[in-house]
Every structure is written in C-alpha cells, then in structure tokens.
Amino acid sequence: MSLPHAILTALLEKPSSGLELTRRFDKSIGYFWSATHQQIYRELGRLEEAGAIRALPRPDQPTRGQKKEYEVLPAGRDELAAWVGRIEDPKPIRDALLLRLRAAGVVGTQGLEAEVRRHLELHRAQLAEYRAIEERDFGDGRGSEGDRLRHLVLRAGIDLENFWLGWLEAARAELADMGTGAGMAADVRTGPEPAP
C-alpha cells in the first residue's frame, strides 16, 4: 500500500502530469519504489476519486492526449503525514539470486559464477550512479531538512550497493573455489528416480 504515498510525495515536491511522474520515478523515487506509467495512471485516478488530489483546472474538454496536471489536496497531505509515522513492519527481502544459490546446492552451480559476475558489474554501475548523484546534489554542506532526509535515503542506496558488492565478491570466490575442486556439479544428480 505504498504506491499512492510515493505519488503523493512526488506531487508535493512538484505538481506534475502522469508522464512527468513516470519520468521522475525513473530517476529518483523509483530507485527504491519503482512503478510503470500504467500503475501511476491507475493510482492517480484512484487518488482523485478519493479526494486526495485533483487535476488542475484546464479550459479544454478532451482528456485523451491532453496533458493533465495534478496537485495534492489537504486530505492527501494529511494522509501522507499520518503514514510517515504509522506502525508498519519491514518486509523480508525477496531476492531471486539468493534463491538460485540455494538451488545450486541441490542441482549444481552450472552457469552461476558467470551470473554472479554479471550482477557484480550491474551493482558496480548502480553504485557509481548513486555516487554521482551524491556528488551533484549533496556535494557541499548540508542543506534544508528535506535535503538531509533525501541524502539519508541516498546513503541507504549506496550502503546497500556496497553490501552487495562485498557479498557477491565472496560468493564469486566461493564458486570459483568449488569449480576448481572436484567436479561436483555432475555428482549432485543422485536423487532417487521415481518408480514408473
């Protein structure tokens, strides 16, 4: 139930149309809460319906193909403010690569090391991107309260990427070690075949 709140936040930072929101998500909020333009349009409709936001009045009638800007109404702002301090448990991680490592324990590590190396590269690139943003937006001393909070969020992204780099490197080393040892991958296939 967080997408509507993400949208409210973005709209408060700057009133926008659906497509503008989509673009801003792609290079900012989307780093930790991604959304497609479809989701965004749908949610904008619901938020308007619920009276949390409204479309800025426009002289024209047709809605198709016409830019439609939204702004947050007091009810929306209040809901967002309440959500910020609400009790809500963190959700456990959901990571397919960890699952794949576990699976490799029973069916062999064929192809996994290459995949781990690829992920290492991707995370390195992501980290570089975050660092560039940090340099650009928070290079000098601290700014407003909002700036400090946004910097904090970015630090989470940076620290997370650093965690991944460290762990993936360890995984890569471990897999390489296994690969050069006795050929286990083939041995693993020793489960009982089901009777016909």
Place this chain on the structure above:
Amino acid sequence: MSLPHAILTALLEKPSSGLELTRRFDKSIGYFWSATHQQIYRELGRLEEAGAIRALPRPDQPTRGQKKEYEVLPAGRDELAAWVGRIEDPKPIRDALLLRLRAAGVVGTQGLEAEVRRHLELHRAQLAEYRAIEERDFGDGRGSEGDRLRHLVLRAGIDLENFWLGWLEAARAELADMGTGAGMAADVRTGPEPAP
C-alpha cells in the same frame, strides 16, 4: 517467476506435503522468499500439471483433509538446474521505510523516529536469529558443497541486517538532531492551498 523454483528446491531437499512446505518456508527459504500456504498449494497444482513434480502414490482416494506428499520429477530438476545459471537482472529494492523518510522531507517527521527505533529492534532480533542459526548449522568447519552455499546465503542475510542496523542508527541520530533543532515539522506545512 521464482516461487515455483523455490518450491522445487525445497522439494529436492526433502519431499513434502503442502503444509510441511509452508512450515519449512517459514523458517528457512522464507527468509528470502516468503510465501503463504495459499500460494504454495496453487503452485504445487501448477507444477504437477506441468509435469515438474508428482504426488507420491497413496492407497486412498479422498484428497480433502488428506496429506499429499510431492516429489520432483526429472523435468522439474532440469528446469531448476537451467534456472540457476539463467540471465536475470536483479530487481531494485522496494522499501517503504525509505519512502517514508522521503515523504517526511515534505510533510514533516512526526512519529518517524519512534518507528525507526522500532525497526532497529526488529532488525536486531532478526540478526540474533540468523546468528543463532549460523552457530547451530555452520558452527564447525565447512561441510558439503550444499552446506557452503547455504552458509553463503545465510551470510547475505546477516550482512543485510548489519547494513540496516548501521543505516537505521544513522537515521535515528539524524532525526533526533532535527527534533531538537527548530521545530520544523509544523513549518513544513506551507504548500499553496488550492483555490476553491
């Protein structure tokens, strides 16, 4: 598309019924890929349909209320082995707390520090749980290839919790600092009220 693979992995580790799988998910695989019993039953049906697994033959007819054990067929094992090395990009994180920090930048930090402290406690508890498992299952020297891989996955969990502890502590400090400074939370509410 990872749940079926999680189930295949679990079934290869040990053939089980739906409910047994659910329980095992709760205390092992579920740490990084959680699933409800509903999801699991549904997926078991699909996997059986697809010929990846099969129910162990039982003398009785009624299915309702009767335990039904599944085992993996060769097709399922092959699919899992192929998936382990498949190219699949990591998904960006999705964390509501980060979103809430960002939102706090525009609507004020009311109640956030308490929530951050609560999360700190939860992550401390999770870390302790992981460490206990590590002690219990991997306390001595390294075991089989499967053990080493499972240990690696557990390390990811531990490192992640450590990341959260570090970051949440920094966030807590920052929020505390803001709280004692000028009362900003009220000031923030300065957005333009929409014309009626």
Place this chain on the structure above:
DNA sequence: ACTCTTTATGCAACTTGTTGCACAACACGT
C-alpha cells in the same frame, strides 16, 4: 457420543504489479 483443537487441503475474491496495445494531439520535415 460430543465438542474442540490441530492438521491439512483448497476455493473465491481482491489487490498489486506487468505487458501489450490503442488512440489522441502536436511538432517537424518534405
């Protein structure tokens, strides 16, 4: 015999996220 709890499987309805496509307005080159 009876209720109550636990174990076990499953349907139905809903929410959230993804994918593919349709369609309107407008700018721009030719």
Place this chain on the structure above:
DNA sequence: ACGTGTTGTGCAACAAGTTGCATAAAGAGT
C-alpha cells in the same frame, strides 16, 4: 497536405501475492 516521431493518456488482460473462509480427517478431553 502528408507521413513520421514524440508526447501523452488510457483500456484490457494477465500474473503474482494477499485475505478470508470452507471443508474434511484425526486425535484429545469430557
């Protein structure tokens, strides 16, 4: 005037995950 690309909104269908409930068997207590 006419295609072509870009910007912009949106429907429809699907896939994945969540929530609530129904149902059945088996054991335990009274």
